[in-house]
Amino acid sequence: MKSKIKSSWAEPYKMKVVELLKMTDRPQRLKSIKEAGYNTFLLKSEDVYIDLLTDSGTSAMSDRQWAGMMLGDEAYAGSRNFYHLEKVIQTLYGYKYIIPTHQGRGAENILSKALIKKGDIIPGNMYFTTTRLHQELAGAKFVDVIIDEAHDPASEHPFKGNVDMDKLKQVVEKYGAKRIPYVCIATSVNMAGGQPISMQNLKDLRAYTTKLGIRIIHDMTRVAENAYFIQQREAGYAKKSIRAIVKEINSYTDGATMSAKKDALVNIGGFLATNEWDVYEEARNLVVIYEGLHTYGGLAGRDMEAMAIGIEESLSDEHIRARIGQVEYLGQKMLDYGIPIVLPIGGHGIFVDAKKFLPHLTQDQFPAQTLSAEVYLEAGVRTMERGVVSAGRKSNGENYYPKLELVRFTIPRRVYTQAHMDVIAESINSVFLRRDKIKGLKMVYEPKYLRFFQARFERLK
Numbered sequence: 001m002k003s004k005i006k007s008s009w010a011e012p013y014k015m016k017v018v019e020l021l022k023m024t025d026r027p028q029r030l031k032s033i034k035e036a037g038y039n040t041f042l043l044k045s046e047d048v049y050i051d052l053l054t055d056s057g058t059s060a061m062s063d064r065q066w067a068g069m070m071l072g073d074e075a076y077a078g079s080r081n082f083y084h085l086e087k088v089i090q091t092l093y094g095y096k097y098i099i100p101t102h103q104g105r106g107a108e109n110i111l112s113k114a115l116i117k118k119g120d121i122i123p124g125n126m127y128f129t130t131t132r133l134h135q136e137l138a139g140a141k142f143v144d145v146i147i148d149e150a151h152d153p154a155s156e157h158p159f160k161g162n163v164d165m166d167k168l169k170q171v172v173e174k175y176g177a178k179r180i181p182y183v184c185i186a187t188s189v190n191m192a193g194g195q196p197i198s199m200q201n202l203k204d205l206r207a208y209t210t211k212l213g214i215r216i217i218h219d220m221t222r223v224a225e226n227a228y229f230i231q232q233r234e235a236g237y238a239k240k241s242i243r244a245i246v247k248e249i250n251s252y253t254d255g256a257t258m259s260a261k262k263d264a265l266v267n268i269g270g271f272l273a274t275n276e277w278d279v280y281e282e283a284r285n286l287v288v289i290y291e292g293l294h295t296y297g298g299l300a301g302r303d304m305e306a307m308a309i310g311i312e313e314s315l316s317d318e319h320i321r322a323r324i325g326q327v328e329y330l331g332q333k334m335l336d337y338g339i340p341i342v343l344p345i346g347g348h349g350i351f352v353d354a355k356k357f358l359p360h361l362t363q364d365q366f367p368a369q370t371l372s373a374e375v376y377l378e379a380g381v382r383t384m385e386r387g388v389v390s391a392g393r394k395s396n397g398e399n400y401y402p403k404l405e406l407v408r409f410t411i412p413r414r415v416y417t418q419a420h421m422d423v424i425a426e427s428i429n430s431v432f433l434r435r436d437k438i439k440g441l442k443m444v445y446e447p448k449y450l451r452f453f454q455a456r457f458e459r460l461k
Contacts (some may be wrong), residue, residue: 009325012318013414016063022046029377037456038373038441040382049380050420052409055348057103057261057268059413062313065265065306072302077293081301085271085308092243092311093220094250095273097280099287100307102298104221104259105130106291107272111217111257112138114282115181123171124184125163126150126191129390129450131184131219131257136395142184143171150192151403153342153353158233160195160344161188161226163205172212182215187226187249191386193406194222194327194346196229199237199248206252218253224263225347228320243315255279262348265310265413269303326421327411333425339432342406349410352428354387358435363388363401365440369457371407371431374438379427383409389443390452 024032024047036042040053051058073079086098101107108131116122118139124131125146132142145167149157163185172180183205188196209216227245231237237245250256255274260266272287274280284294291298299307313319324347331345340356354368361367368387375381386408391400409424431438445456 009322009329011322011326011414012316013062021049023049024380026377029380033373033376037445038369038459039452039455039457040372040376040384041453042456043376043382047380048376048382050416050424051382052349052411052424053382053384055262055410055412056259057266058415059261059265059267060415061265061267061306061310062414064313065309068305068309069302071305072300074301076296078295079301079304081304081308082295085304088308088311089271089273092247092315093256093273094247095256096275097273097277099272099280099283099294100297100299100304101270101272101287101291103261103268104219104257104270105134106298107257107259107270108134109290110272110283110286111255112140113286114279115215115217116140117181119179120181121171121175121179122182122184123163123168123180125161125186125197126189128186128190128219129392129452131186133392133449135184140181145171145183146189146192150189150195153193153340153351153356153404153406156343158196158229158344159198159201160192161186161197162201163197165204165208168205168208172214177212177214180212180214182217182254183209184217184219185253186219186221187223188229188347190222190348191390191402191404192346193342193351193404194225194348195342195344196226196233196347198234199230199245200234202249202252215254216252218250218256219258220250220256221259221262222348223249223258224314224320225324228324229347241315242317242320246315260307260310263311263314264307265314266303266307269299269307271297323411323413326416326418329418330409330411330421330424333421334428337425337429337432339425339428342404349408351386351404351406351408354405354407357407357432358438358440360436361438361440363405364399365460366443366457367440368405368407370438370441373441373457374431375407375428378431379423381409381424381427383407385452389455392451 112134116138120140123145149155150160260269340353342351358367368385387405441457
């Protein structure tokens, strides 16, 4: 399946406010990246021209969202904005009980404390950094049960986020269903390159777990993007709306965590959702310890209002078509230059294969981290590493060595133009043309947890 750009996609909005950007030259950028220890997370945002570090909390809110923020009810308890958000989630997503949190990892923390006991096993369709850490801190072990194609950047499997049912059955046979409180399913799979799971795979998973009494917990951070790929690629869904597909996806799960900073188009916020009263009761007791009262969960009323409106806007077919169309446009430009990227093109960004880009560097020389620094140095474009640095260490102190060593070019929603995409593609091509001369990095500072956020590096001589 070759990646092809559909004709005539355009943004379903017009610009009303612009933010001026700081332009820098190469000597300034060299100084900045050295001061940041060659870690793009440690760069000052004012020194960045095009910021593709993440799509989390970086999207542009609509006039309706900004207007909604003026209707913020900042009462400590029972804010009307909470009840609006609750109704929107129940209506559009289909979950019964809702607990707002300050962002997705707040929901992951509460869920892990509510459902996991020491010695538990959590199968999932590839790890995510914060999700796995919360599971491990609660005493569980994560086991990857995604299909093998997800670990192959060149594979063009249309649903690389699918669970390998044979792998899952082997995990159940080895550990027993009682040690598995839930299967963790992400839509779409970030670490695989924004790859979707198919509806049929979800149906098969639901049928299997129901027999065993195992929950399915849904990381629905980018569920609308996953729904778009189902609509475009899976038989029987071409004429269904994104809204209908999202609700069907959710119907095969028992609960969810969400970072609303992605699909839901807000700068801060998230939630935990469940269909089980007992889980809800435990979670709303925990939320008052770690976040805030169960009717605000660490958020201002205005943020909950913006989230409710953003959820509605995110499920527009026109919005999601333009959003993914922009990502596909950038991906095709890179392919035209011969840049090795993860295929098929994913939903929220382009993932460059750093192993193929810099084949002369071993993973211990951090090729993805190196490439991310080089892209910033070239044109002021900030990206991020998704490889051995992000993977972290095992409990015995050894590094995880993931098969995927990627640099993520993450596209914020409703922020950049097609001309920006052209500049990004040209900058990565310029780096590609001088790739043989690029030297790797060594890590000189490593924090205890989630090292990719704060680690520091030096250039190898």
